[in-house]
Amino acid sequence: MVVCASSLKGAALRKRAHTEFLPTGIQPLDLLLSGGIPRGQMTEIVGSLSSGKTSLLLSILAQATTRGELVAYIDSFASLDPAFARKAGVDLQRLLWIRGETSLLPEKALKAADILARAGGFGVVALDLETQARKANRGVVRKISFHCWFRLKRAVEGTATILLVLGNEAAAGSAASVVISLRRRKAQWCSTTQNSPIRHACLRHACLLCGICSEVELLRGKNPNHATLYCHF
Amino acid sequence: MPRFIAIFSSNPFHTLAVAQILSPRIGICPPDGLLLEVAARYERQTLKRLLQETETTGQLKTGIASTRIAALFAAKTRSGTVVPPGKERDFLASLPVSLLSLITQEADRKLLLTFFQWGVRTLGELAALPEGELAARLGQAGLRLQKMARGEDTELFQSYVEGPHFEESQELEWTLDSLEPLTFILGGILERLCARLQSYGLAADSLQLVLRLDNHTSYKRTLRLAFPMRDPKVLLSLLRLDLQSHPPNSAIVGVLLQAIPAPPRVIQHSLLEPPVPSPEKLSRTLGRLSVLLGENNIGSPILLDTHRPDAIAVEPWPLEQKSQRASRVEQKSNRAKEPTRFARRTKEQKNRRAEEQREDIRNSAFDIRRSTFDIRHSPRLSLRRFRPPKATSIRSDQIVVCAGPWRSSGDWWTGTSHKWSRDEWDVEVLDGSICRIYWDHRKKTWFLEGIYD
Numbered sequence A: 001m002v003v004c005a006s007s008l009k010g011a012a013l014r015k016r017a018h019t020e021f022l023p024t025g026i027q028p029l030d031l032l033l034s035g036g037i038p039r040g041q042m043t044e045i046v047g048s049l050s051s052g053k054t055s056l057l058l059s060i061l062a063q064a065t066t067r068g069e070l071v072a073y074i075d076s077f078a079s080l081d082p083a084f085a086r087k088a089g090v091d092l093q094r095l096l097w098i099r100g101e102t103s104l105l106p107e108k109a110l111k112a113a114d115i116l117a118r119a120g121g122f123g124v125v126a127l128d129l130e131t132q133a134r135k136a137n138r139g140v141v142r143k144i145s146f147h148c149w150f151r152l153k154r155a156v157e158g159t160a161t162i163l164l165v166l167g168n169e170a171a172a173g174s175a176a177s178v179v180i181s182l183r184r185r186k187a188q189w190c191s192t193t194q195n196s197p198i199r200h201a202c203l204r205h206a207c208l209l210c211g212i213c214s215e216v217e218l219l220r221g222k223n224p225n226h227a228t229l230y231c232h233f
Numbered sequence B: 001m002p003r004f005i006a007i008f009s010s011n012p013f014h015t016l017a018v019a020q021i022l023s024p025r026i027g028i029c030p031p032d033g034l035l036l037e038v039a040a041r042y043e044r045q046t047l048k049r050l051l052q053e054t055e056t057t058g059q060l061k062t063g064i065a066s067t068r069i070a071a072l073f074a075a076k077t078r079s080g081t082v083v084p085p086g087k088e089r090d091f092l093a094s095l096p097v098s099l100l101s102l103i104t105q106e107a108d109r110k111l112l113l114t115f116f117q118w119g120v121r122t123l124g125e126l127a128a129l130p131e132g133e134l135a136a137r138l139g140q141a142g143l144r145l146q147k148m149a150r151g152e153d154t155e156l157f158q159s160y161v162e163g164p165h166f167e168e169s170q171e172l173e174w175t176l177d178s179l180e181p182l183t184f185i186l187g188g189i190l191e192r193l194c195a196r197l198q199s200y201g202l203a204a205d206s207l208q209l210v211l212r213l214d215n216h217t218s219y220k221r222t223l224r225l226a227f228p229m230r231d232p233k234v235l236l237s238l239l240r241l242d243l244q245s246h247p248p249n250s251a252i253v254g255v256l257l258q259a260i261p262a263p264p265r266v267i268q269h270s271l272l273e274p275p276v277p278s279p280e281k282l283s284r285t286l287g288r289l290s291v292l293l294g295e296n297n298i299g300s301p302i303l304l305d306t307h308r309p310d311a312i313a314v315e316p317w318p319l320e321q322k323s324q325r326a327s328r329v330e331q332k333s334n335r336a337k338e339p340t341r342f343a344r345r346t347k348e349q350k351n352r353r354a355e356e357q358r359e360d361i362r363n364s365a366f367d368i369r370r371s372t373f374d375i376r377h378s379p380r381l382s383l384r385r386f387r388p389p390k391a392t393s394i395r396s397d398q399i400v401v402c403a404g405p406w407r408s409s410g411d412w413w414t415g416t417s418h419k420w421s422r423d424e425w426d427v428e429v430l431d432g433s434i435c436r437i438y439w440d441h442r443k444k445t446w447f448l449e450g451i452y453d
Helices: A027-032 A053-066 A082-087 A106-119 A146-156 B012-022 B040-054 B068-077 B088-093 B097-103 B109-118 B123-128 B131-149 B179-200 B232-245 B279-293 B324-335 B340-362
Strands: A042-047 A070-075 A095-099 A122-128 A162-167 A178-190 A208-220 A228-232 B002-009 B026-029 B033-039 B060-065 B166-176 B203-213 B218-229 B252-262 B298-303 B312-315 B372-374 B383-391 B399-410 B420-429 B434-440 B445-452
Touching: A027 A208, A027 A228, A042 A053, A042 A146, A053 A070, A053 A082, A053 A122, A053 A162, A053 A178, A070 A106, A082 B298, A106 A122, A106 A146, A106 B279, A146 A162, A178 A228, A178 B399, B002 B012, B002 B040, B002 B068, B012 B026, B012 B033, B012 B040, B033 B040, B033 B068, B040 B060, B060 B068, B068 B088, B068 B097, B088 B123, B097 B109, B097 B123, B097 B131, B109 B131, B123 B131, B166 B179, B179 B203, B179 B232, B179 B252, B203 B232, B218 B232, B218 B279, B232 B279, B279 B298
Parallel strands: A042 A162, A042 A178, A070 A095, A070 A122, A122 A162, A228 B372
Antiparallel strands: A095 B298, A178 A208, A208 A228, B002 B033, B002 B060, B026 B033, B166 B252, B203 B218, B203 B252, B298 B312, B383 B445, B399 B420, B420 B434, B434 B445
16 A cells, blocks of 8 residues: 555644653552553542541642642542641642532532633642442442543543542543552551550550551553552551 | 912811812822912912811811922911912021921931930021031931921922722613623623723722612622732633622612722742642632532631641632742641640651561562562551541440540630540441541540541
């Protein structure tokens, strides 16, 4: 087949922009993600209760605010604790907190995310759809149609804004470029009467909650090699 | 040759309004003095008219002279005095030097004391001093006072110019009962207003909208802007969002829009910090979010200075963000004020982490075959709160591990509803979730405060 050179004049070849990443603050996870959370794309962080997903989210927000970026947190159930956010390193003055009085309907939360994603200028727009703690709202996230998710994905495409969706299970389907799953492995309890940490919950009454050990798995990403790592929050 | 009428009035605003009718050139002498410049042949006629117009509003002290300073002295010392042209120095010669402090701020106490020490008691004696010697000892301030003592003006006359009013109104031929046509009319009004503001080099600090309704009432809205702006599109969108949240209760027959002017904001972006969105764009975004979710649900969280649990407030989000460096410094100083309990935990955790890291390095468990690796890392564990806390009845057989109690109480001295007294526990329940619960001593109930996640 002979291709005429003149026919290629009208075809403007667009070079794909180099993807930038925002580090999560957890170095092994950044290695797993090939640099961090990709900008201009949707990332889902899923896991059950006490799996460490909120801690991971706050770590990402802290990284963004440390770099001088503005972040928005759409809190469907007003569950954010600003004291813990500040301890995680989030600059509260750069955090726009959007919350529902008792609860924020998923439609309104998605609309708010759409407004913020299209407005531009935010480094991270985090959408918290964690519903497991609220039994009455379970299943509402599954009813969100795919075209809503794709609309959100298109809103951040080509921008430097990261759209983070927090939930109990992956709901965005193929609209999410990266899906990080966290699974609680064990809680770490310490006793000040002993020098070594308690590795098995054989003692019912401990003195201090040291943290949570979670298993982090990359379900979808740039290099989904199904590697897992353990994070301690 | 022009003549000056000096007026001191107990009601300067009314006097100013009357003076503006009588003469186009008016000077202001704070705090309550006015100067009118008139032609010599109209001085008495103007003064008579002024006295007639202001006789009911209060007492006036007046004086007429060929120079402003002489007219002011005449009004202050002998009201109604008319100083003949060329006789200003003679008129002022017998007046005491201390009167200078009533007319000008340059005659401060130190200068007057110096004159007293020299034996200069009257303005005539001050005027007779040699200029060179006076300048050598007191500088330009002394020379200016000497000129005043001679009845000479030291500055050019600055005529008072009333500031422009930025106001546009429109009467409607038919009533409007929806927002869309009103937006179209407001758009036109804002275009004209912003063009006028730009021509004066000003911006709008706030907008006052008055809508005349068909039930013969007025509906007023004041839109306070975060900073002066004059972009008609941004102002229109903010006005529209405000009216969407607070619509009038009747149809509209007239529109009046007033802009309060202010100098425009000057900003300089930094080359070293990431670009932030323009405040105009941010204000529009926040306006849209306010319409969708309510004003009270959007903002920046702040921690209150108290040990009361979950003591937070939400303040309006600052549209102009501080520089990265300034916010870093503030964060550092805020961390030093954190409650003792968390500081103690952090120190204990740090010691344990360091010990565990040393142990891990000695016993490294890197398994290449399974591609798993155990890395010690500690971003802080966060708590997802229930607002308000849920009453719960966790049984002891549901708890796997517990830690506590930590007793805290406070605000019992304020006598308000904020006082609290509780025992907090961190518990791990059978389904694996880790919760924070507390026993409320006042309500005698267990509450679920939040879940660690």
